[in-house]
Amino acid sequence: xxxxxxxxxxxxKPGASVKVSCKASGYTFTGYYMHWVRQAPGxxxxxxxxxxxxxxxxxxAQKFQGRVTMTRDTSISTAYMELSxxxxxxxxxxxxxRDNSDFWSGYYYWGQGTLVTVSS
Amino acid sequence: xxxxxxxxxxxxxxxxxxxxTCWASQGISSYLAWYQQKPGKAPKLLIYAASTLQSGxxxxxxxxxxxxxxTLTISSLQPEDFATYYCQQLNSYPWTFGQGTKVEIK
Numbered sequence: 001x002x003x004x005x006x007x008x009x010x011x012x013k014p015g016a017s018v019k020v021s022c023k024a025s026g027y028t029f030t031g032y033y034m035h036w037v038r039q040a041p042g043x044x045x046x047x048x049x050x051x052x053x054x055x056x057x058x059x060x061a062q063k064f065q066g067r068v069t070m071t072r073d074t075s076i077s078t079a080y081m082e083l084s085x086x087x088x089x090x091x092x093x094x095x096x097x098r099d100n101s102d103f104w105s106g107y108y109y110w111g112q113g114t115l116v117t118v119s120s
Numbered sequence: 121x122x123x124x125x126x127x128x129x130x131x132x133x134x135x136x137x138x139x140x141t142c143w144a145s146q147g148i149s150s151y152l153a154w155y156q157q158k159p160g161k162a163p164k165l166l167i168y169a170a171s172t173l174q175s176g177x178x179x180x181x182x183x184x185x186x187x188x189x190x191t192l193t194i195s196s197l198q199p200e201d202f203a204t205y206y207c208q209q210l211n212s213y214p215w216t217f218g219q220g221t222k223v224e225i226k
Contacts, residue, residue: 045155045163045206045217061214095162100174104210106153108174110162 002026004096004111011117017084020114022096029077030054032099035107036070036081038092046092051079086118121145121209125218131226138194140221142207147187151211154183154192157220158203166205167192197223 007021022034036048049060051070058070069082079096093113100108122145132138142152150170155163165174167183170190180195194201202225207218 044220045157045208047208047215047217049214059213063214097162100165104151104169105172106155106165106168106174106208106210107163108165113162 002098002109004098004109006094006096006111006114009115009117011119012086014087014118014120016086016118017082018086018116019080019082020094020096020116022079022081022111024077024079024098029072030074033103034070034072034079035097037095037097037107039095039113040089040092043092048081048094053079083116086116088118090116091118092116121148121212121216123207123209123216123218125205125207125221127221128219129222129224131224132197133226134197134199136197136226138197138201138223140192140205140207140223142185142190142192142218144188144190144209146212148209148211150186151209152183152185152190153208153210154181155206155208156201156203157206163206194223 003025005023010018012018030053033050035050038046051058053072067084072079093115095113096111097107098109099105124143126141152170154167157163166177171183182193204220204222206220
């Protein structure tokens with residue numbers, strides 16, 4: 001069965017960087033794009049972008065351009081999302097997510113979420 | 121593309137028919153998904169391509185719409201349906217979500 005298992009909660013100071021991992025299992029890792037979505041406490045969902053694990057190609061939301069880097073390690077079926085120059089409003093739960101059938105079919109599979117807290 | 125959901129919250133009783141609307145600021149060619157989220161959990165995909173029911177989702181959920189106007193309908197609200205619902209457009213980057221509709225018990 002498909003599983004996306006994310007790394008644990010992080011506490012960071014403003015200006016620092018955070019790198020969240022998402023380990024995939026139960027399917028061919030390079031066969032499906034990996035997306036990242038975040039949710040600030042008590043707020044809605046925000047799309048951050050995706051990585052094509054096969055080619056390494058990425059597409060980032062303009063809001064995060066210059067601060068976000070999505071990478072992957074195909075040898076261990078793991079995707080990463082690194083966010084730099086953290087601010088207090090980056091405090092959120094970060095999710096990796098994958099579609100079930102085709103690229104535009106929404107996110108059927110989700111990681112459990114990683115809480116990133118930015119606080120001085 | 122901005123997505124505006126209406127209402128932002130609603131109170132309903134078990135057995136009620138519930139309709140949530142999602143308006144897009146421009147046409148999205150039915151590239152729309154609906155999710156249900158419960159507190160502390162990841163969202164759950166209900167509907168994609170505006171009207172395709174995700175496998176395993178109860179048939180009381182349905183989606184419709186085209187162009188800029190889309191709806192999620194729950195035909196007979198069940199206790200487990202009390203949650204927050206989000207729409208998402210996958211037509212143009214950045215893919216965006218609506219602000220959410222919280223469905224509460226009356």
